[in-house]
Amino acid sequence: MNTPTEATATRAPAAAHTGRDARTIVEALTARAEGPDAHRAVVTALDASGAVLESLTPVELDRRARALAAALRETGGAGDRVIVPALPGLDFHIGFLGCLYAGMIAVPVPAFRTAARAGTTTRAERLAGICGDCTPCAVLVSTPQDAEEADSDLAPGVRFVAVRRPDGEARDASLPDPLALDPEATALLQYTSGSTGDPRGVVVRHGNLVANQAAMRDRCEVEPTTTIVSWLPFFHDMGLCTAVVLPLVSGATTVTMEPATFVRDPRVWLRAIAAEDDVFTAAPDFAYDICVNRIPAEERAAIDLSTWRIAVNGSEPVRAATQRRFAEAFRPSFFREEVFSPGFGLAECTLAVSLSPSLVPTVVGLYDREALAEGKAVATRVAAEGIELVGCGPVVDDVRVEIVDPETHRPLADRVVGEIWVDSPGNCGGYWQREQESADIFAARLAGPDGATGRTYVRTGDLGFVDGGELFITGRIKDVLIIGGENYFPQDAEAVALDSHPAFAQQRAAAWPLSEDDKGVAVVVETTERDPEALAAAVRAAGIAVAKVLPTAVSVYAVPRNKVPRTTSGKIRRRACAEQVRSGALQPLAQWSSRRMGGAA
Amino acid sequence: MSTAQEITHEVVAERLRLLMAELLEMEPADLDDEVPLSAFGIDSMTSSVLVADVEKWYGVRLESAGSLGSLTLTDVADEVVAVLRRHPEEK
Structure with missing residues (x-):
């Protein structure tokens, strides 16, 4: 129904009564609750079968958020932190907005079980780490019964407050709190690190949220007639x-x-x-693979995807092969490949930095592998010599990106690889109570004459280049493995591989994915052992040991001494090593893999 | 007990192996007992699917719901058996 031309042609001008001019999302919701859309659903939750679980209009959402805010004000004051777990149904929406109405700072976290039970879990540890960092006054749960049954050991000294309030509780006329209408006030802490010992909460202000998502709205032409269909976890940026x-x-x-x-x-x-x-979605690359793998070909034609106008692909490296495969598989569903809109973003900048426009074909470049390794983006036509990179679009409105030499802090030219620095109204206030680190990451200045502008940047730690106005991402400054959206250090995997078997003791190892498209990790270990049985036992032992520290598919390759490539100063060249194994230039003595590829029995 | 088959570690482990092989689209024989499940592709999201399946089959709610990936097939089977022994009425 929605052809590209229609979608563009019917674009409505921004109207105040829909909240499009609001300075905070609380102002936007209160405006919408008084406008012509006051009684049209703003958010609907589906159950596991896809049936409607609950739907709320702006008026209802506003009323429930106010009721929760009034209850929260009995446990703390404006500026206090409140843990908002990814509660089921629409409880997260109510909980998150309730915190903001109260002028409190929402701290979204993964769901966890609050009822008293023995045993600690990773999530409970992570929660404890976050509570230790931001000292919340309350943790939200769904119902009064959940609050009663909650295990107080989970968060000592913190009140459990039910999102669902009984009808008829007194209304508090002082709500929303003035802070909820102040763009400079802190709205939430976005915890980014997956490691339990080192939680870092990005301080996201109301103004950051509105500026960043208004830019997303404008780039994607999201209108009052658009529906956003999401399965993403709410604690994720x-x-x-x-x-x-x-x-x-x-x-x-x-x-x-x-x-x-x-x-x-x-x-x-x-x-x-x-x-x-008219549908907008956002999901990481792996979601599209899941659809192709799990929906049989004969069922695809029964789903009409012609109304899908924009599918933002982000938060993980974007793979051209994934998009092509999905588009090919869902052609019978009337899916068009130009619906994909690859983007780049990070929590430190609220979310979006760059994004391809709606209904424009994805830019895919083939760049010379060797030149790229030396920091130059040189286009090639020889597939065997090239790496396929997906353009993550031009920057969104009001955002400026510089590619910077991470050592000298001087800006670099187009098609030169450097660290991506971002100046954006979405740039957040820093990490919660970490002044030094915040100054380094959130207030970086260019060296030389360019630094005189007084402009400050977020250092992303990501490497990339700009070509033809399009931002391309090539990797991270420090070798970091990103698994399920969390950072892991290859050094840890290498250390456990070496410790796992006597054949690898005191040797060298390199852990890295075999190719850009590979989601698992390959660990290449040097050895002097030549006995096939001992080698077979060693690679399996190393594989199991690495799988215990990296939650992903693991392959182990044993190679002769001095075969792992190194720089002249002796540093391990992980990418080069993986590349040599992939191309067959480095032949293993033995290998082991947790997942058998190719479906061979 | 009215169940025809006693719930042993082996029975549970084999049932889990089949459940997981189906979920992961792998051959059951390729699921090495001693390898953490994350290496086969079990992440925090597929974990919750597996937890739901275990609950459906055994009426047992696993404690380590959020982090099945760090466990091996043997560990999960042990946990199911341990919970069943502690709360036989849940079966």
Whole structure:
């Protein structure tokens, strides 16, 4: 129904009554609750089968958020932190907005079980780390019963407050708190690090949320007639921004489901998309692979995806092969490949930095592998010599990106690889109570004459280059493995591999994915052992040891001494090593893999 | 007990192996007992699917719901058996 020309031609001018001019999302919701869309659903939650669980209008969402805010004000004051777990249904929306109405700082975290039970879990440890860092006054749960049954050991000294308030509780006329309408006030802490010992909360202000998601809205042409269909977790920056903030700054509506619903049956997501007229989605690259792998070819034609106008692909490296494969697989569903909109963003800049426009074909470049390794982006036509890179679009409105030499802090020319620095109204206030680190990361200045402008940048730690106005991402400054959106250091995997078997003791190892498209990690270990049985035992032992520290598919290759490539100063060249194994230049003595490739029995 | 088959570690482990092989689209024989499940592709999201499956089959809610990936097939089977022994009425 929605052809590209129609979608562009029917673009409505921004209207105040939909909240599109609001300075905070609380102002946007209160405006919408008084406007013509006051009684049209703003957010709907689906259950595991795709049936509607609950739907709220702006008036209802506003009323519930106010009721929760009034209850929260009995446990703390404006500026206090409140833990908001990824509660089921629409409880997260109410909980998050309730905190903001109260002038409190929301701290979204993964769901965890609050009922008293023995045993600690990774999530409980992570929660303890976050509580230690931000000292919250309350943790939200769904119902009063959940609050009663909550295990007080989970968060000592912190009150559990139910999102769902009984009807008839007194209304507090002082709400929303003035801070909820102040763009400079802190709205939330976005915790980014997956490691339990080192939680870092990005301080996101109200103004950051609105500026960043208004830019997303404008780049993607999200209108009051658009529906956002999301399965992303709410504690994730992309999930929070696109499913909670974007609908409020654009006047659009949101349909949400739990991440587990999508993973169990991705058809629920696609059917929800098919059910709406003009659809925006955002998901990481792996979501599209899940759809192709889990939805049989014969079922695809029954799902009409012609209303899907924009599929933002971000938060993980974007692979051209994934997009092509999905577009090919869902051609019978009327899916068009130009619906994909690859982007680059990070929590430190709220979310979006660059993003391809709606309904424009993805820019894919083939760059010479060797030149890229030396920091130059040189186009090639020889597939065997090239690396395929996906353009993550031009920067969104009001954002400036510089590619910078990470050592000298001087800006670099186009098609030269350097660290990506971002100046944006979405740039956040720093990490919660970490002044030095915040100054280094959030207030970087260029060296030389360019530094005189007084402009400050967020240092992303990502490497990339600009070509023809398009931002390309090539890697990280420090060798970091990104697994499930979290950072791991290859050194840790290498150390456990060496410790796992006597054949590897005191040797060298290099851990890196075999190719850009590979989601697992390959560990190459040197050895003097030549006995096949001992080698077979050693690579398996190393594989198991590495799998215990890296939650991903693991392959281990044993190679002769001095075969792992190094720089002249002796540093291990992980990418070069993986590349040599991949191309066959480095032949292993023995190998082991946790996942058998190619389906061979 | 009215169940025809006693719930042993082996029975549970084999059932889990089949559940997981289906979820991961792998051959059951390729699931090495001693390898953490994350290496086969179990992440925090597929974990929750597996937890739901275990609950459906055994009426047992696993404690380590958020982090099954760090466990091996043997570990998960041990946990299911241990919970069943502690709360036989849940079966």
